[in-house]
Amino acid sequence: MFFTLFHTFNLFSIYAVWRRHLTVYRATWLSNFLPPMTEPIFYLFGFGLGLNPIIGKVIYLGHEIEYLKFIAPGMVGVAVLLQSFFEAAYGSFIRLQYQKTWQAILTTPIGYTNLFFGELCWAATKGIIAGCVTSFVIIISGFAALKDLLLFIPLIFISSFMFAALGLLVIGLINKIDEINLPVFLLVIPMSVMAGTYYPRSNLPDAIERIVSFLPLSALVDILRFNIAPHSNWCFELLEIIAWVILLTFLAWSSIHRKLFKKLLFFG
Amino acid sequence: MQLIAKNLHKKFKDFKAVDSFSFELNAGEVLGLLGPNGAGKTTIIGMLYGAVIPDAGEITLGEFNLLSGQASKAKQFMGVVTQENNLDPDLTVYQNLIVFSRFYGITGKKAEERVNYLLKLTNLIHKKDSNVEELSGGMKRKLILARSLVASPKFIFLDEPTTGLDPDARQDLWKLVNHLRNEGVSILLTTHYMDEAERLCDRIILLQNGKTIDAGSPSEMILKKIGKTVIEIYGVSQDQVQGVAEKYNLWWREFADGFLIALPDQINTLLEELKLLNATNIKERDANLEDVFLKLTGEKLN
Numbered sequence: 001m002f003f004t005l006f007h008t009f010n011l012f013s014i015y016a017v018w019r020r021h022l023t024v025y026r027a028t029w030l031s032n033f034l035p036p037m038t039e040p041i042f043y044l045f046g047f048g049l050g051l052n053p054i055i056g057k058v059i060y061l062g063h064e065i066e067y068l069k070f071i072a073p074g075m076v077g078v079a080v081l082l083q084s085f086f087e088a089a090y091g092s093f094i095r096l097q098y099q100k101t102w103q104a105i106l107t108t109p110i111g112y113t114n115l116f117f118g119e120l121c122w123a124a125t126k127g128i129i130a131g132c133v134t135s136f137v138i139i140i141s142g143f144a145a146l147k148d149l150l151l152f153i154p155l156i157f158i159s160s161f162m163f164a165a166l167g168l169l170v171i172g173l174i175n176k177i178d179e180i181n182l183p184v185f186l187l188v189i190p191m192s193v194m195a196g197t198y199y200p201r202s203n204l205p206d207a208i209e210r211i212v213s214f215l216p217l218s219a220l221v222d223i224l225r226f227n228i229a230p231h232s233n234w235c236f237e238l239l240e241i242i243a244w245v246i247l248l249t250f251l252a253w254s255s256i257h258r259k260l261f262k263k264l265l266f267f268g
Numbered sequence: 269m270q271l272i273a274k275n276l277h278k279k280f281k282d283f284k285a286v287d288s289f290s291f292e293l294n295a296g297e298v299l300g301l302l303g304p305n306g307a308g309k310t311t312i313i314g315m316l317y318g319a320v321i322p323d324a325g326e327i328t329l330g331e332f333n334l335l336s337g338q339a340s341k342a343k344q345f346m347g348v349v350t351q352e353n354n355l356d357p358d359l360t361v362y363q364n365l366i367v368f369s370r371f372y373g374i375t376g377k378k379a380e381e382r383v384n385y386l387l388k389l390t391n392l393i394h395k396k397d398s399n400v401e402e403l404s405g406g407m408k409r410k411l412i413l414a415r416s417l418v419a420s421p422k423f424i425f426l427d428e429p430t431t432g433l434d435p436d437a438r439q440d441l442w443k444l445v446n447h448l449r450n451e452g453v454s455i456l457l458t459t460h461y462m463d464e465a466e467r468l469c470d471r472i473i474l475l476q477n478g479k480t481i482d483a484g485s486p487s488e489m490i491l492k493k494i495g496k497t498v499i500e501i502y503g504v505s506q507d508q509v510q511g512v513a514e515k516y517n518l519w520w521r522e523f524a525d526g527f528l529i530a531l532p533d534q535i536n537t538l539l540e541e542l543k544l545l546n547a548t549n550i551k552e553r554d555a556n557l558e559d560v561f562l563k564l565t566g567e568k569l570n
Contacts, residue, residue: 008337016370023367024358100354107317107348107416108371109340261321262280 009117013110017118018125020105021091036086036126040079040134044072044143047198060200061229072143073224074197076152077159077217079134084127084160085188088167089180092119096171102260112260116253120164127160148227158241159220165248166216172255191217216244269330269345269422270294271316271454276325278311278478285311286322287478293423298445298455300465300486302557303475304565309458310351311478313427316456317348329423344372347416351427353408355400355415362387362396365415372419379418386414390444406437413444424448426457430464442468462558472557474564481564486557493563494519494530494555499539502526503548512541521566528559 025032048068055067095101105115135152138144144152170183194204195217201209212218219237226234271293278286286308293299301309314320316327318339327334332342356364365386369379387393390410395403403411409429416424426445430438438461445468448455459465465472466486473483482489500523501509509527513520516538520529531538531552542550 008340010340012373013340013371016367016373019370020356020359020367023363027358099357100352101356101358103319103350103352104354104356105371106319107343107346107350108368109343109373110371111318111340261319 008111008113010111010114013114014118014121017105017110017115018121020101020118021122021125033129036079036083036130037133039082040075040130041137043078044068044075044134044138047071058200060225061231063229065228069143069228070200070225071198072138072141073148073152073228074221075138076131076134076156076224077195077221078192078197079130080127080156080159080220081163081188081192081217083130084123084163085167087126088119088123088164089170089183090177092123092168093171093174093177093180095119096256096259097177106260112257113253116168116256120161120168120249120252123164123167124157124160127163128156131156131160145227151226152224155220155223158245159216162216162220162241162245162248165245165252168252169248169255172252172259191215196221216241219244269454271329271423271456272327273312273316274326276312276315276327277323278308278315278320279323285478286315289325289475289478289480291473291480293454293456295422295454296449296452297471298449298457298469300469300472301456301458301475302462302465302472302561307475308478309475310427312475313348313425313456313458316425317343317346344419345422347419347421347424349409349412349416349424349426349429351431353412355408355411357399357401360397360399361392361403361411364400364411365418368415369418374419382418382420386417389447390414391440404437406433406440409433409437409441410444413441417448421453423454424456426455428458428460430459430461438464462556462561466557474561476565482560489560490555490557493560495532496555497531497533497552498555498559499529499531499542500526500551500553501529501542501545501547501549504545508545512538512545519563521562523562528562530555530559 048071052067057064058067058070060070102115106112110118132153135144135149135156139146139148170180174180194212195201195215196212197217201212201218204212219240222231222237223234225231231237274290276286276289289308289312291299301312303309311320315322315325316334318334322335325335329342329345332338334342356367359367362383365383366379369375369383374382384393387396390413392407392411392414395407400408400411413426413429430441433441442464445455445457457465457468469486471483471485472489474481482493484492502525504527506522506527509520509529513529518530518532518538520527522528526549529542539552
């Protein structure tokens, strides 16, 4: 079965699907590009500047650091999460359920697997763009160093795929667009607030901290803060991110297949 | 190159959509798949391009086995016009075709030339930069047909290409189908319009409950199943019609608010006899494919 999966992989097909999205994106780039880019930046300055006088400094892993410097890497994580997840969950869902773009593409030589990975790569691309723009803003603002990019860029890259896969898994599981609210308000929004983005997770009660630490965004923001103070578990967290990417991609791939063909891949 | 489907089966829960269906589509042939709603036409076309996975059966296109990993290769030779309008509303008319060309691996100058040719062929060149939502129903169908032709396919599947179109737009599409036939393209067509099937198809398969109930060329089927002539009669009672029909052992059925009776050549007294019934209207006309459809699907339902 895995053999057939890789056998059907075709990079040009994946690119052709990705390129369709780029064509649309370029035609509407202003409305597409600006709001999502400015969102984490407003969070950074809105929360950061507003709360900075009250909080001043935070204690993170025993280090005392300026609040704005603390939340800056968190905002990179939030940007990646929101952009990849929402492109996959809303954008791909509309193309699948309403515009029937998936169904139209499936009449061509592009097979299901290549179409799926084209969608995944596009949603990840939007996360990568958002993560990079936010990184540049925090570097220019002096909340991170230029060398931090060496760490940020590979992390942004891999975690964009993780959250894109999460968004695609959501569309594989839901039938109506309203049902997107469930994962959005029960998982994505709480995760963006509680995963150690705006404050250290150690401020939370023990039991909650333990649960929240399992969320994919927690691992990401911890490693993004590597240059502030390396988390003792960073190695494990990196493996965790890779495991999430593989698991979520596989589940999304299988569940959307079931939705389109009424047949679950691998499970019969 | 030939498309061969053997023993296709598909069940949706307890409903048998396609039941042991086999057919061949030969090079340069226009084959019509006809049948009432729910007969399995769209499911069968879906199986051919991979949208529906059959429970059992075999489909080959030339050397390619469509159900065992060679579908992508086979689809290079296929164009599909789906029943629903799934044009890309995020793209212009021109972009729709360019983006689709890329899905077939056609890019750059080659794609541009082909797309411009197809837009001229379908009379859509003046709408090149329009959004697809601005097109009329007929233009949308023509654009979907143009889209299915980007890779110069040898096989085209048209799933109800003219449903909902006005007569002008319909014959516009017929012209394109005939143009493709003349170029040697093999065409599989489903339609609810019997006049359309009679006009376009070399051969017809009549489907009901996912099974073939009859097949042949339109003229053959009409002659074999109905004869040359039928009579439409209005303003008489069912008993009267039934009496006459049973006397001569003829096929008859209700038709709108009147009745339809097959009129064999050798019975010249029948018309006289019917005239004695004081009907409000009697019309003698050539038998057509719609009569065949009504006869065969009616028989099976009873």
